[in-house]
Amino acid sequence: MGHQTDLFGASDEAPAPAIPARVAIKIEVLREQLNRWAHEYYVQDAPSVPDAEYDRAYAQLQALEDAYPALITPESPTQRVIGAVMPGLASVRHALPMLSIQTETDTEASGAQAFDARVRRELGLHEGDAPVQYVAEPKFDGLAMSLRYEGARLVQAATRGDGEVGEDVTHNIRTIRQIPLQLPADVPALLEVRGEVYMARADFEQLNARQREKGEKTFVNPRNAAAGAVRQLDAGVAAQRPLSFFAYGLGAVTPGEEGGPAWSRHSDLLQQLKTWGFPVSSLVQQARGATELIAYHQRIGAQRDGLPFDIDGVVYKVDSLALQRQLGFKTREPRWAVAHKYPAQEMATRIEAIDIQVGRTGKLTPVARLAPVFVGGVTVTNATLHNLFEIRKKGVRLGDAVIVRRAGDVIPEVVGRLPGPRPAYVPNFRMPAQCPVCASHVVRERGEMNHRCSGGLFCPAQRKQALLHFASRRAMDVEGLGEKLVDQLVDADLVRQLPDLYRLDLPTLAALPRMAEKSAQNLLAALQASKKTTFARFLYSLGIRHVGEATAKDLARHFGKLDALAQASAEDLLQVSDVGPVLAQAVVDFFAEPHNRSVLQQLLACGIAWEAPAADAPQPLAGQTVVLTGTLPSLGREQAKALLEAAGAKVAGSVSAKTHYVIAGAEAGSKLTKAQQLGVKVLDEEGLRALLGMG
Numbered sequence: 288m289g290h291q292t293d294l295f296g297a298s299d300e301a302p303a304p305a306i307p308a309r310v311a312i313k314i315e316v317l318r319e320q321l322n323r324w325a326h327e328y329y330v331q332d333a334p335s336v337p338d339a340e341y342d343r344a345y346a347q348l349q350a351l352e353d354a355y356p357a358l359i360t361p362e363s364p365t366q367r368v369i370g371a372v373m374p375g376l377a378s379v380r381h382a383l384p385m386l387s388i389q390t391e392t393d394t395e396a397s398g399a400q401a402f403d404a405r406v407r408r409e410l411g412l413h414e415g416d417a418p419v420q421y422v423a424e425p426k427f428d429g430l431a432m433s434l435r436y437e438g439a440r441l442v443q444a445a446t447r448g449d450g451e452v453g454e455d456v457t458h459n460i461r462t463i464r465q466i467p468l469q470l471p472a473d474v475p476a477l478l479e480v481r482g483e484v485y486m487a488r489a490d491f492e493q494l495n496a497r498q499r500e501k502g503e504k505t506f507v508n509p510r511n512a513a514a515g516a517v518r519q520l521d522a523g524v525a526a527q528r529p530l531s532f533f534a535y536g537l538g539a540v541t542p543g544e545e546g547g548p549a550w551s552r553h554s555d556l557l558q559q560l561k562t563w564g565f566p567v568s569s570l571v572q573q574a575r576g577a578t579e580l581i582a583y584h585q586r587i588g589a590q591r592d593g594l595p596f597d598i599d600g601v602v603y604k605v606d607s608l609a610l611q612r613q614l615g616f617k618t619r620e621p622r623w624a625v626a627h628k629y630p631a632q633e634m635a636t637r638i639e640a641i642d643i644q645v646g647r648t649g650k651l652t653p654v655a656r657l658a659p660v661f662v663g664g665v666t667v668t669n670a671t672l673h674n675l676f677e678i679r680k681k682g683v684r685l686g687d688a689v690i691v692r693r694a695g696d697v698i699p700e701v702v703g704r705l706p707g708p709r710p711a712y713v714p715n716f717r718m719p720a721q722c723p724v725c726a727s728h729v730v731r732e733r734g735e736m737n738h739r740c741s742g743g744l745f746c747p748a749q750r751k752q753a754l755l756h757f758a759s760r761r762a763m764d765v766e767g768l769g770e771k772l773v774d775q776l777v778d779a780d781l782v783r784q785l786p787d788l789y790r791l792d793l794p795t796l797a798a799l800p801r802m803a804e805k806s807a808q809n810l811l812a813a814l815q816a817s818k819k820t821t822f823a824r825f826l827y828s829l830g831i832r833h834v835g836e837a838t839a840k841d842l843a844r845h846f847g848k849l850d851a852l853a854q855a856s857a858e859d860l861l862q863v864s865d866v867g868p869v870l871a872q873a874v875v876d877f878f879a880e881p882h883n884r885s886v887l888q889q890l891l892a893c894g895i896a897w898e899a900p901a902a903d904a905p906q907p908l909a910g911q912t913v914v915l916t917g918t919l920p921s922l923g924r925e926q927a928k929a930l931l932e933a934a935g936a937k938v939a940g941s942v943s944a945k946t947h948y949v950i951a952g953a954e955a956g957s958k959l960t961k962a963q964q965l966g967v968k969v970l971d972e973e974g975l976r977a978l979l980g981m982g
Contacts, residue, residue: 418576429485
């Protein structure tokens with residue numbers, strides 16, 4: 288029954304509450320913000336705030352309008368889909384509006400429960416009634432698209448725009464190979480397919496790599512790269528950017544009474560789209576009731592970081608089309624669908640400091656210390672800036688407001704700074720000249736992006752890595768000195784530098800957790816045995832940048848003595864086979880660092896020694912390159928390699944026109960084939976023995 292009015296026009300309905308001025312002002316401020324952010328996102332493809340910040344402001348405006356409905360206007364962002372047509376692209380009025388879907392910002396299970404409860408309430412269902420059947424699908428982070436087919440031919444593609452009017456981008460959409468230009472003859476005379484244009488993560492990374500190579504601007508994320516490609520006036524530009532498409536629904540379609548299709552379920556419609564040749568995500572599935580919606584949300588959330596494309600949530604739709612019609616719409620949003628988001632992976636914060644982190648290999652990484660911000664389910668206070676060149680490219684400085692991204696277990700990173708003037712001049716960040724951990728010189732090789740600490744044998748940050756490499760089988764071969772024991776020795780401050788290994792004693796080792804006296808004796812014996820080595824093994828064990836096993840052997844063979852190598856200039860090093868300018872400079876930098884020379888002197892004082900090669904040792908294969916492939920009858924691969932190197936040969940891993948011999952055993956593979964193609968001489972084990980003069 289309606290309310291009653293007396294003879295004097297007075298009503299028994301309660302008067303509308305007074306509207307505080309501060310509320311009206313707050314609503315106008317929120318509307319202005321949302322309209323500006325939406326314009327940046329939808330029109331300029333250059334968002335200045337993360338999605339989560341937009342969603343938070345939108346929810347705040349909705350709450351205020353719900354409390355004060357008299358302030359709702361048709362122009363409010365909550366009352367219409369926001370967007371506009373880009374200048375230069377023709378306008379398209381949608382036959383059926385492309386509506387937005389209500390967003391459920393509660394990222395926990397209760398978000399799915401709340402949606403199911405609303406649907407059941409609207410349908411008048413009770414506790415004992417059957418669960419509602421839904422279709423659940425990923426919420427792709429791309430650009431909504433409507434494809435119009437007439438007579439089975441693609442005649443128009445349009446963006447969503449403001450929901451009523453979009454942009455004609457047919458010329459660009461035709462370049463997407465996933466989208467059929469011609470459909471089977473049995474399709475309706477009029478068919479509008481709705482879906483999402485997106486860019487796969489791998490394609491996005493390759494695109495940015497190409498942009499960097501050309502010295503051009505890189506893109507912030509796949510969504511913006513896709514949107515920018517779709518809105519190009521030149522289809523040739525769009526064709527060079529790898530775009531993809533997923534179909535998820537229909538717009539206008541020939542009605543059933545005119546010979547059009549008559550589906551009963553949304554899931555049937557999707558299956559028909561697949562039959563007609565449209566890509567539909569394999570992650571779409573049916574779900575019964577809130578329990579299965581929750582399970583789907585959790586399962587897709589667990590897969591999110593490993594998916595080949597970006598998503599920011601999942602979408603639930605009532606499967607029955609009859610029930611969809613019964614539920615209808617609320618303002619401009621369907622009551623039968625909702626977008627259930629995941630925790631934001633991008634948020635805005637501020638850089639409070641920039642520190643330097645020294646990694647296990649000596650790489651110096653600038654790290655932004657941030658005002659704490661909740662991103663991707665955790666509070667983030669630090670984010671990597673990668674290197675100096677990334678900082679320059681992103682234009683980031685101390686005190687800047689920035690966007691931070693976190694995806695799963697990936698280290699958080701600063702995506703870029705938010706636009707706006709700085710309150711005062713802030714100088715560009717500069718890398719330190721000395722390592723902040725050990726004060727060794729910081730170096731950067733020509734053409735390299737990263738700065739590195741040159742004190743590899745001394746720097747505490749590199750201690751564990753240096754010890755593990757030093758003790759490895761192909762280096763000093765200290766059996767029993769593995770990662771867990773190295774962690775114990777370093778964490779207990781028993782080993783600070785390599786020479787400290789040779790100063791360990793039985794009581795100290797035996798006292799370590801899980802280290803019995805027998806194990807301690809075995810380690811001490813292995814350390815003692817390692818003191819007798821070769822010059823090449825010792826060089827390799829030092830972990831000099833770019834010096835692998837083969838190079839260490841070349842250097843040992845060429846210089847013969849450690850002093851001669853330590854005093855060699857870059858020009859001297861360039862005389863060694865296969866040593867180029869970068870490697871030569873790395874060796875010079877290593878021996879120029881006083882900390883490294885000190886560690887070398889201590890190692891030699893601990894008793895490490897090697898026999899000098901005999902001056903008259905025969906080198907019948909000096910200057911020749913040999914490749915081993917397959918299994919020899921009696922010689923192991925390492926044994927054959929050692930014999931060849933003792934004869935002066937260089938043992939390579941691949942066959943080229945410069946290869947002198949290929950030694951082939953059983954099950955020789957592609958190396959033998961290539962040798963035969965190039966005319967390289969092939970020997971078996973008997974031929975190898977003859978070559979080495981072994982009889």
